[in-house]
Amino acid sequence: MTQEKQESLSMQGPVCPLPHQHTESVVIGHGSGGKMTRDLIQGIFQTRIGSPYLAEGNDAARITLQGKEGCQVAISTDSHVVSPLFYPGGDIGRLAVCGTVNDVAMLGARPTYLTAGFILEEGFPMQDLVRILDSMSKACREAEIQIIAGDTKVVEKGKADGFFVNTTGFGLIPDSRQIGGQHAQPGDAVLISGSLGDHGIAVLQARGELGFESQIQSDVAPLNHMIEDLLTVTPDVHVLRDPTRGGLATTLKEIAYQSQVSIHLNEETIPIKPDVQVACDMMGFDPLYMANEGKVIVILPEKDAERALETLRKSPYGIMATRIGSVFRENPSEVLLHTAYGTTRVLDFLSGEILPRIC
């Protein structure tokens, strides 16, 4: 991976006793998927337990099996700690399966197996456990994958937020597929498979703290079949990535960095459901930074864009697929949004936790 300039965590000289930089302990912002997460992973995790695979920065690792040249596999792992466990359109079980299936699929791999490790808190209702497992089973059937290994631990009350689960996924990458965040090329088209922000808002709504009601549902879904269909029709896809934590903006920013290109977006083309937009307006959130769990960004040569959109739109998860921008050579790692007013706005990584504003 190209060595991008590390934005420094430390102050330049003893000019200021503040602010608190959160270097002594982990804070919630470190889990938000934005800049703080990046800094934690790059600054602490990768320096201590890193490998070239981790350094690539993709959602899954691509390895060649020993003695089997040409046999490439993708492996990915994800832990799920989202609260609440159940929300409109999904639950932690469905997310645990789909999240990892999708991460594997983002490398162009065909996911086939999952492992699942559970950490249950003492007192967790058995009927909730059954409900979650049934949901996982249903998602596995839809994705046509199997859970082949697992582990379960129970911890004392107070040591886990009810239910935590980790899933690890495995899939074979057909020969010749070279898909990853570092492969975006100037001149490529940038597509999104559907509307943004649905999952983030659905989860916030279910949490109940902000007190609003709506029909918004999480988009959590297994995308492997849709991606496989896409790659059959347009095999020359350069980048696939799902805009999860940190949203579309953060994910595109990561890709722009990895590939050392700039990405320009047309704001009017970005699909956002009207009620999602309203919920964001109320709270002061930006839908471009809200999490999505059933969407994929596709970056591919311009000439294949139309056929790709046609194929995506045939899937129930890609009905609103649309082109939202293009890749350029100039100003590498910049993501620029062109507004309906003929103005531009620079999009950066999400910084810390998303907080509702009052002004």
Add this chain to the structure above:
Amino acid sequence: MCLGIPGKILSIYEDHGTKMAKIDFGGVNRDACIEVVPEARPGDWTIIHAGFALNLLSEDEALETLQILQEMSELADQEDNQPDE
């Protein structure tokens, strides 16, 4: 200062003697306190900020202003299209 956004009153009720309303923002509903817009009725629009109605929003005024701005812009277009003297 504002994340005040427009919302339509769906229904009005009282909570411990305080006037409240269920507000529709366009697919998203939330309750808000309408104590300072006592004349509000279901169907009225208000500006809601931090769960509190600040004032009524006049649909008539909104339309009138838009119309004026539209007319002025059409006038400007016509002037632009006038042949030069």
Add this chain to the structure above:
Amino acid sequence: MSDLSLPDFLTGYRDADLVRKVIEKIHHQVTQNWALMEICGGQTHAIMQYGLDQLLPDKIELVHGPGCPVCVTSLELIDQALWIARQPDVIFTSFGDMLRVPGSEGDLFSVRAAGGQVRVVYSPLDAVKIAQQNPEKEVVFFAIGFETTAPANAMAVIQAKKLGLANFSILPANVLVPPAMHAILSSPGNRIQGFLAAGHVCAVMGYWEYPPIAQQYSIPIVVTGFEPLDLVEGIYRTVKLLENEQVSVENAYTRVVTFDGNQAAQKLIQRIFEPVDRNWRGIGVIPQSGLGLRNAYRSFDAAQRFNTGNIQTRESEVCIAGQILQGLKKPSDCPAFGKACTPQTPLGAPMVSSEGACAAYFRYGRKKT
């Protein structure tokens, strides 16, 4: 069942064609340099988000005033808030934007990380509910904001009293716009020639307070809304008044604002609060520029309920927030901007708050002055 689409009489204010037409009018109208100020974080944010400043002629300079209540809340109050939040058996509630504002040591986030109970609420009335649901805890609400949140903050106190809650209090931190305008306009370095008045402050307060200010300093003031069309129209009308050397106050947000404002809201504020001197972070004490609880409601004052003692405050030496908030300098003038001071490692409040001028400049990529 609610309708998903907003009606035309609202979405019309986002119409790109109309915005473009008004921008053209501004370009035709302007003949000399003008410096305009808006004192409203929401307006600053909207201008940055839509990039409207990019459309204005170079002759017009938009200076972002101290309109972000998050930015101007004094260090003493923040430190008090942090002290209270650290106490056992306290649930400290606040609007979301306050969580990352740096105090002398730490912020509300770090208090939460250390085990303190800090909760984000969308409305002050939610804090009252939390107090009802947690009778064994002391629930404190950080009552920041301009006049816009004052009625809601007042209502929270009234409701708590109605419900007979002994465990609810607020940390009063509201600030008022007119005194800030006086402070800015009477300051020796002032170069502001026209004002965009904050639309929702005026929805509550009306604009009867502004004609004396306009007369005293000979500057036009236009009450302005928040949608793209509102903003450019507000700017256009201010520029027009300036070009015609007219000193007056106009209302460009008539669908929500009237001259007298919302009398019921103003009465509510006056019932609970009274004007007090207030320290504005980065600016200093502005007399009668804040709201404090009246005697009858003093028991709901968290500053009195909790003996916070003498808190030593320490402000960053590098941070020039004060000069930025007064419009004397731009964020890009600050030596720390973008280097030691970023949204992630903020030195001062304008970088923390999502519409502090510094954060807006940083996020929306305004690198040149």
